[in-house]
Amino acid sequence: MPILLFLVDTSASMNQRTDLGTSYLDIAKGAVELFLKLRARDPASRGDRYMLVTYDEPPYCIKVGWKENHATFMSELKNLQASGLTTLGQALRSSFDLLNLNRLISGIDNYGQGRNPFFLEPSILITITDGNKLTSTAGVQEELHLPLNSPLPGSELTKEPFRWDQRLFALVLRLPGVASTEPEQLGSVPTDESAITQMCEVTGGRSYCVRTQRMLNQCLESLVQKVQSGVVINFEKTGPDPLPIGEDGLMDSSRPSNSFAAQPWHSCHKLIYVRPNSKTGVPVGHWPIPESFWPDQNLPSLPPRTSHPVVRFSCVDCEPMVIDKLPFDKYELEPSPLTQYILERKSPHTCWQVFVTSSGKYNELGYPFGYLKASTTLTCVNLFVMPYNYPVLLPLLDDLFKVHKLKPNLKWRQAFDSYLKTLPPYYLLPLKKALRMMGAPNLISDNLDCGLSYSVISYLKKLSQQTKLESERILASVGKKPPQETGIKVKNHSGGGMSLTHNKNFRKLLKEITGETALRLTELNTKEFAGFQVGLLNKDLKPQTYRNAYDIPRRGLLDQLTRMRSNLLKTHKFIVGQDEDSLHSVPVAQMGNYQEYLKTLASPLREIDPDQPKRLHTFGNPFKQDKKGMMIDEADEFVAGPQNKVKRPGEPNSPMSSKRRRNATIIHDGHEEKMENGQTPPDGFLSKSAPSELINMTGDGMPANQLDSLSDNFTSVSKDGLIQKPGSNTSVGGAKNCNPSVDDQKETEASTLETMPNTLQITPAMAQGINADIKHQLMKEVRKFGRKYERIFILLEEVQGPLEMKKQFVEFTIKEAARFKRRVLIQYLEKVLEKIDSHHLLNNINHINSRSSC
DSSP states (O other), rough: OEEEEEEEEOOOGGGGGGGGSSSSHHHHHHHHHHHHHHTTTSSSGGGGGEEEESSTTTTTTHHHHHHHHHHHHHHHHHHHOOOOOOHHHHHHHHHHHHHTTTTHHTTOOOOOBOTTTTTTOEEEEEEEEEOOEEEETTTEEOOOOOOOOOOSGGGGGBBBOOOEEEEEEEEOOOOOOSOOOOOOOOOOOOOOTTTTTHHHTTTTOOEEEEEEEHHHHHHHHHHHOOOOOOOEEEEEESSSSOOOBOOTSSOHHHHHHTSSSGGGGEEEEEEEOOOOOOOTSSSOSSBOOOOOSSSTOOOOOOOOOOSSOOOEEEEEEBOOOOOOOOEEEEEEEEEEEHHHHHHHHTTTTOOOEETTTTSSSSOOOOOOOOOEEETSSOOOOOEOSSTTTHHHHHHHHHHHTTTTTOOOHHHOOOOOOOOHHHHHHHGHHHEEEEHHHHHHOOOOEEEEEEOOOOHHHHHHHHHHHHHHHHHHHHHHTOOOOOOOOOOOOOOOOOOOOOOOOGGGHHHHHHHHTSSSSSOOOOOOOOTTTTTOOOOOOOSSSSOOOOOOOGGGGGGGHHHHHHHHHHHHSOOSSOOOTTOOGGGOOOGGTTTTTTHHHHHOOOOOOOSSTSSSOOOOOOOSSOOOOOOOSOOOOOHHHHSSSSSGGOOOSTTTTTTHHHHHHTOOOEEEETTTEEOOTOOOOSSTTTSOOOOOHHHHHOSSSHHHHHHHHHHHHHSOOOTTTTTTTTTOOOBBBBOOSSSSSHHHHHHHHHHHHHHOSSSSSOOOOHHHHHHHHHHHHHHHHSSSSSSSOOHHHHHHHHSOOOOOHHHHHHEEEEHHHHTTHHHHHHHHHHHHHHHHHHHHHHHHHHHHHHHHHO
């Protein structure tokens, strides 16, 4: 369940106007709404949680937290106003504290027990600011400082205020106040030079310097792609660089390796993707990433950990080890200079071991807990997380199954006990579970020791209880307005007149404020609403005529509350004077609340054919064109090598499309032509040699010869010059003699009908009705999403009338396709139109020749 927290700058400087007349705050609100619409395209957005934080003083800066729904989020967003100082540091601290509110209660951080990548709450923090100087009550600050004091208990256990599954992105608005005359340059959006940029990079995110509305839309498209489930890890090289690889793929020891020169791939701060389980939707894993210290019961307290673990990798080529039934975890690395360097080496059968410094008891570097390895297709790099010191454990387990047949001898047990001494205590429980899954005997004692002292365990439990109380206090303050200064402004009128203190109303107001008298509601005029009654649909209850809330007796409060709720909240179906159509009306403020609607829908079923490209839902504008090539991230620039070799399933040269072409073959057997799904194509347009790309239209192109054969089936010219419909012997046009008369034509038509007793005679009125229906269906088919055009060409084949009428329908379909930008369909139709014109011209020539010969 991704968490999307929006930190909107509400300082007074956000009131500045752009060249379009809109304020920066209005642009920020529109950017948030556009992001939500773009995110709603992904079905996974159902589980999103949205939060809203501003620059107000804590805790009033939290407008939407953990308990509020999407409707409250949209309402609070629209009511934001810009006033105050640019307290970015305090707002960021409040945002991270809000995200970390329940982590100690849920135990997701698992302090002192290893870091589990599959225990995560992926969070994206998006801040929208104008990038001005940071101001506070103490003055103007040049650097961004986050307050060290945090109201959350246990914040001292982590050095930074954020966690490894939380990333910060900043949209810094730099839109000019005067329209620019220079043309806008496309390409990558640069990072901003403000103080927030460094903070974004530390968390694994980045900043965007937004100068135009077009750039803002590009950045939002990019941010939607950043919503990924994963954790950020620092990968650092240890030891010398590997030997360079020559052009033949072998090690080249003659080339220098530049071991001492700093390279971009030596240190990378990137994400590893933690994919959720396809069945449960929750990430599942087995092995943790070790801590950077050895847990000892003599430790009085836990040392503070860094937010991102430092994983060191050795460039010594090793064989990837794995045995049957032993579980392991596999995580894909985000594209980076490190992944690009590993892929360029083209060594998918070797791996580099990974370590965590000081994780072992007797080894400073620690023992390997996994390895980095390129995929066999050289499209990505994966991090394999194995049991700690797996090079020793795996041979032991292999001997246990293959040599000892699950009955180990004394020597094997001594070697296994020696291995357990090098194992951090928090690995004992997952190892015991793994051995049970493999069917091995119980080799580990049931009295497991977590390695933490009793004082540390008690301290963690105490922190959990304190966090519950603090979280309740913070959540109770969410949505409350900051207290306003109360007072009465009195104008000093010079001259005579009665003193204000002698005014009867003023003295009464003072007594009510000081509490000397109870506050009472103003009495209503009983004559003003004569006949008004608080009614209820239940006829057994008598209507009440109370005018003042204080007149209701104590025993009738609940009954009266039920009446008020029924009338004001409209909990029943109908109210007197309410129209049935008004039940379906939605306020304008709720019309875009698509998130609440998505939550009420049932989970979608799996696709019938997983090879088919997924169709995005059409909320918003379904005809919006894909803006490819407009946004380039730094991470994408590293994917210029082998990672770009993977083509989309829709491309004609991909193996997926070739597989479909093989499956969609048509068997010619007399008049029977059956496809793979058992259907028989209709006679005419697609019956003879229709290419499979049209029957299953998923490719991007079609060879010219296939288009020619396709058009030939639409109208074919016989040897005697008669234009015939494919699949039949009935002539559509042409002449049988030199000077045909009207009577001759009638006789010909009658004879034709006599030879076709099973054919329905179509009158002109019937043909007109059929064509009208075909025209309506063509309009619907052209609007449909995707490239399955088979139905369109079948409808065109069924058009009644002469060849000129068919030509008109093809031209009409081309115009409809142009409206919806169906460029591929237009190309196919233009080919068909050319064939019709050529056949029509040939028919006229044959007709003239036949007349001249007579």
